Amino acid sequence: xxxxxxxxxxxxxxxxxxxxxxxxxxxxxxxxxxxxxxxxxxxxxxxxxxxxxxxxxxxxxxxxxxxxxxxxxxxxxxxxxxxxxxxxxxxxxxxxxxxxxxxxxxxxxxxxxxxxxxx
Numbered sequence: 001x002x003x004x005x006x007x008x009x010x011x012x013x014x015x016x017x018x019x020x021x022x023x024x025x026x027x028x029x030x031x032x033x034x035x036x037x038x039x040x041x042x043x044x045x046x047x048x049x050x051x052x053x054x055x056x057x058x059x060x061x062x063x064x065x066x067x068x069x070x071x072x073x074x075x076x077x078x079x080x081x082x083x084x085x086x087x088x089x090x091x092x093x094x095x096x097x098x099x100x101x102x103x104x105x106x107x108x109x110x111x112x113x114x115x116x117x118x119x
Contacts, residue, residue, distance in 0.1 A: 002043060002044075002068070002069045002070045002071070003039070003043060003044040003045075003069060003070065003071045003072075003073060004044070004045060004046075004047060004064060004067060004069040004071070004072050004073070005026035005027075005029075005030065005044065005045070005046045005047065005072075005073050005075065006046075006047045006052065006060075006064070006072055006073065006074050006075070006084070006087070007025070007026055007046075007047075007052060007074070007075035007080070008052055008060075008074075008080040008083050008084055008087070009052065009053050009079070009080065010079040010080070011079075011083060025075050025103075025104060026046055026073065026075050027046070029073075029103075030044050047060070047063070047064070048063075051063055057083065057086060057087055057090070060087055061087055061090045061091055061094065064087075064091060065091070065094055065095060069098070070098075070099060071098070071099040071100070071101060072088070072091060072098065072099070072100050072101070073101045073102070073103070074087075074088060074100070074101070074102040074103075074104075075102075075103065075104045076102050076103065076104035076105065077104055077105050078105065084102065088100050088102070
């Protein structure tokens with residue numbers, strides 16, 4: 001399985017906050033999965049840091065589609081929830097068969113899905 005982890009930074013016009021965007025949770029998840037034999041190193045990667053931290057939404061979507069993963073996993077926090085959902089919605093529209101998952105502090109059963117009808 002080709003899995004791509006995505007963690008987007010705080011949207012800040014000065015880009016100063018991007019320095020704090022360290023993908024610890026995705027790295028820990030991947031390391032745990034590797035240790036348990038659930039995932040091989042060649043089967044996963046992180047969205048490149050320059051792209052996740054400084055890329056536009058369009059650039060991120062285009063890069064993900066060009067990479068052609070089987071699954072994209074978003075790491076959700078208060079500061080990136082809306083943007084992550086927007087990127088996921090664009091990915092779902094462009095590649096309906098792409099599996100999209102999310103986890104993190106801001107994921108819960110109450111979190112709306114891009115495939116849920118608007119309320």
